Amino acid sequence: MQPLIIGLDPGTTTAYAILDSNGEIIKVNSKRNMKLSSILNDVIKYGKPLLVGTDKEKVPKLIKKFSLLTGAKIISPEEDRVVKEKRKAINIKTRNGHEFDALTSAFFAFDKSKNLINRIKVNLKKRDMAELKDEVVSLVFSRGISIHKALNLVQSEIRQ
Numbered sequence: 001m002q003p004l005i006i007g008l009d010p011g012t013t014t015a016y017a018i019l020d021s022n023g024e025i026i027k028v029n030s031k032r033n034m035k036l037s038s039i040l041n042d043v044i045k046y047g048k049p050l051l052v053g054t055d056k057e058k059v060p061k062l063i064k065k066f067s068l069l070t071g072a073k074i075i076s077p078e079e080d081r082v083v084k085e086k087r088k089a090i091n092i093k094t095r096n097g098h099e100f101d102a103l104t105s106a107f108f109a110f111d112k113s114k115n116l117i118n119r120i121k122v123n124l125k126k127r128d129m130a131e132l133k134d135e136v137v138s139l140v141f142s143r144g145i146s147i148h149k150a151l152n153l154v155q156s157e158i159r160q
Contacts, residue, residue: 002048004047006049006109007101008102010061010062013030013031014098015096015098015102020047021117050142052074054105059076089108120147135154
């Protein structure tokens with residue numbers, strides 16, 4: 001399954017953004033009174049959530065529940081991110097402020113993880129195994145193991 005990075009903006013109008021492990025936008029959506037089950041049903045169509053980002057220092061309950069149900073690691077800032085900071089981070093038009101907040105949260109989580117993702121890509125490219133990126137990224141983030149150990153696990157699964 002494709003590893004995903006999710007940004008969530010809970011509230012009366014809830015929004016979510018889905019990025020792939022290259023930081024490419026897959027989907028951005030929002031809806032009034034959206035339930036967690038709707039978000040989960042939509043997100044898992046695209047892959048496995050590995051990271052879930054928020055723009056709040058105090059992680060909202062919806063994001064904690066999402067993390068618990070999906071196993072996605074929560075990425076939150078040390079202090080609430082302000083609009084000016086978010087506008088500097090991305091210059092992408094969205095339908096509303098909720099979707100913008102979800103998208104900036106997803107990119108915040110991506111930015112916090114991209115060095116490790118890039119190390120995985122470089123490591124696999126050197127070994128001519130770039131096609132294993134999604135599996136290795138998923139294992140490194142979901143299990144918290146080294147790139148080397150994740151690669152060994154993927155290779156042993158392939159041999160079986």
